[in-house]
């Protein structure tokens with residue numbers, strides 16, 4: 352009898368191992384197991400790394416997909432997804448685990464679209480930015496729709512109000528001159544943020560991310576920057592003002608790509624709210640200071656939007672499959688958006704990388720900076736643009752570029768050393784002649800290079 356029982360239990364266990372419930376909520380241990388399972392199934396195109404620990408010591412694990420995991424290949428863009436920043440908004444976490452399994456499975460099945468995506472893109476997936484908050488929320492379980500615990504981290508801090516506020520700095524620079532991107536962090540910024548926020552900021556600074564989405568819940572809408580309105584301080588917390596970035600049209604397009612590829616987001620009527628096309632400018636919904644998406648745009652090269660994905664922040668397990676089917680295509684299409692606009696190398700005459708060279712687009716007051724290998728990525732809508740590359744000690748170079756709707760236009764810049772700056776004592780006769788230089792302000796050479804150049808405003 353006991354033999355029979357043990358055989359029965361063994362069978363049960365075996366069945367559980369062979370056929371686990373695919374659509375389920377994952378507690379922390381389960382999440383870690385799932386990430387390693389994906390890595391074991393796709394070892395050559397994945398890597399797991401931790402960007403730090405939560406207040407309670409849980410790892411913030413990232414799963415990376417790439418044909419060369421762990422390596423930045425020049426001209427191959429980096430993209431990220433962040434889930435579960437609010438611990439009680441759990442759908443993003445589950446969708447990112449589903450996405451990880453899907454990418455691996457489809458890669459193994461030689462799905463051409465997914466194989467191409469993994470070969471041409473380096474994808475970083477952080478399923479949970481707030482694992483402590485999640486555990487608190489999961490202990491309470493799904494409730495329809497009630498007050499949930501676990502939104503904040505274990506120190507009761509809302510992580511999406513915890514990033515350094517660079518907006519005020521940018522608004523000042525817009526009027527008075529100063530950098531329009533890569534705005535510096537305040538002194539002692541580490542002491543002003545939570546461990547989870549610090550880990551994410553260091554992560555953002557160590558990869559040249561181009562595109563990102565931050566997955567939330569409580570509404571169904573694709574939200575794009577700015578989240579903070581210029582009058583945030585003076586108006587009440589519920590003030591609503593459209594606060595566009597210099598890349599407003601591009602952000603609207605990115606948000607629409609998600610909402611229209613999503614099963615129902617684009618319909619606009621969701622959770623008792625109405626958002627035309629299923630998108631909204633953050634501040635025109637409600638103004639929010641120290642959020643992550645504004646920080647991405649102002650401190651790094653990364654364009655991030657915030658996706659609100661479910662009315663119910665903690666959906667019941669039975670709803671997860673429908674949610675996955677509603678989001679799957681949108682999650683893939685959004686990743687594919689990183690392959691738009693222009694990209695290329697910025698090199699000197701000896702073909703050495705000009706790391707930190709600045710790429711500016713006439714009419715858009717937001718530059719991007721070339722990465723460590725001298726490669727840059729500038730997302731742009733289709734159209735004709737005047738693009739200038741500058742680097743300290745080199746003559747600026749301007750090109751007219753056509754951006755097509757399909758793949759990105761490749762534009763390499765070969766900069767010539769500026770004669771006036773190499774030998775400032777001698778007056779160079781017509782320095783920079785012969786190159787296709789248009790009138791640009793001289794760059795003052797500074798110790799930490801391109802990041803502190805005066806910006807060129809809209810033409």
Ligand SMILES: [Zn+2]
Nearest residue numbers: 437440567568
């Ligand atoms: Zn949220």
